[in-house]
Amino acid sequence: MISLRQSLFSDISGEHRAVMDFDPNQISRRIGAGDKTAETALVQHFSPRLMFMLRQRTNDEQLAEDLHQDTLRIVLERLRSPESIAEPEKLAGFVHKTALNVYIGYVRREGRRNTHAGGDLFDELPAVEPSQLDDLLREEKISAVRTVIDGMRVERDRDILYRFYVRAQEKPDICQALGISSENFDRVISRARKRFREAFTGSTKGTST
């Protein structure tokens, strides 16, 4: 049986393999020639990035999904057309720019709508109802993050993490408040990242239960 951590890590590793095979020039040319498998490859390659970016910007899973679909539709239509794109090697940049334009278009439409309706940004923030799988994955991540916190013997280091990640305070403010150097801050954050990465993904390498 493969653990949740393993399956998540496998997903990341699997994507690595996909990237190695992904040649933007070739994909663009094949899509232009009507090759459906190339379209599938493009979708598989860019979907995770698009969804991540759009989730980050919208904080709304369903909206991100909708904007992601719109982006892919526009990208594919363009690649299928005789004009295609001028520089196929810059396909990633084209996909990103398209997603950004789709998102900006949405924000502008919503902005106009909200102005008329007297709405507020916070009214748009969704109430997220986590699934059981989300809960389990969260437990895996919490376990890893406990390793990070427990590994910090200096209280001030925990305070740095708390201020940076929980309070979202800026680095200069934290350094000033705690009287620490920029290098010290960097060391604490870097060590925390390394420990989390090891705890979260380390046990997935080469073993399955």
Place this chain on the structure above:
Amino acid sequence: MDRQYIETNHIVDRYLLGQLSETEAAEFEAFYFEHEDIFEEVRIQKAMQESLAQEMRPVRTKPVPASALQNWLDRLMPVGLARAAAAVLAVAVIALLMQNIDLREQEDVLILTDVASVTLAQVRGDSVPVVVLPAAAISGGIRLSTNLGPVGYSKVQLRLSREGGTWSWSAPAKIDPVKGTIDLVLSPGTLQRGTYRLTVSTAANGQSVQLAEYVFRISD
């Protein structure tokens, strides 16, 4: 933007925390669209940030949504009428109460006398200072003042919850972006005995980011 710049300037963390400018965020996104290892780093960091935020909060509660104003009106009127009135009045009254309006200007909306005024201190790190207020002292209502200092935001979201998850309330509010002051006026009977947590959040890049947290207790 290159790897050195991303590392040196904590771009991954700052992107996830919504601290980058729109231009920087777009530039960084374009970079991780092209570089798989950076995209993987972003995903790992996202997992870490979410977990740290959840694990390091001083107290985690599971509040049951309820409206303080609704409860207050329920006590004064028959249920049906109270609900209808609340639907009409809640938005207007709460919005006015939440927008740093001087008490004198509220008299035509809701007359409050003998309002106790308390300035709350932020909870920092692991220390949790608790302001204790005798219930008798707030029988005429309470005005909670906070001072975050310059925040650079004009809109925030306030959330007030009672420890143990038995009651919570939230609403948007305006904040002076320079002084960072917010005055929250609560009507008589809104707060019962117990420990309360007030959080101030804002939205950056579509994400809710907590700015400050305050704890106080209503005692016998």
